Amino acid sequence: MPMLVILAGGISIIAFGWHGASLIWTQAMVADFARYGLSPYRSVIGTLHLAGSAGLLLGFWFRPLLPLAAGSLALMMLVAIGYRLHDRDPLLAILPAIVLCVLNVVLVAQTR
Numbered sequence: 826m827p828m829l830v831i832l833a834g835g836i837s838i839i840a841f842g843w844h845g846a847s848l849i850w851t852q853a854m855v856a857d858f859a860r861y862g863l864s865p866y867r868s869v870i871g872t873l874h875l876a877g878s879a880g881l882l883l884g885f886w887f888r889p890l891l892p893l894a895a896g897s898l899a900l901m902m903l904v905a906i907g908y909r910l911h912d913r914d915p916l917l918a919i920l921p922a923i924v925l926c927v928l929n930v931v932l933v934a935q936t937r
Contacts, residue, residue: 826885830935833928834891838881840925841898845874861908873901881932888936895932902926 848854848871858867877898884891905922 827935830891830932833931833935834881834885834895837895837898837925837928837932838878840921841874841881842878845871845876845878847871848874861912863908870901874898877901884936892933892937895929895936899926899929899933902929 849868854867855864858864858870863870877894880890880894880897884894902922902925906919906926909919909922
């Protein structure tokens, strides 16, 4: 497996796992999700982040799952970027979503 896939996958697994868990089990993102009008979906989005992270991890053993999970996470980040652009967030606030989107697009391109 190419080092780029391992690195991009590892970063994405950790980032989405951490963020998904924090969305579900902490109150840290309550204000952010309220600002976007997504408060009722915070736990659902956190669960999707955890599922995507788990899908990436399992994809290292069952290869067909890797591009599927990465593509789903890239799509979620595209939506997040759209929400942040719509609210005119500063580039620094949008940058993590951009980086994670690019990492997952790279995973799809390298594993399909």
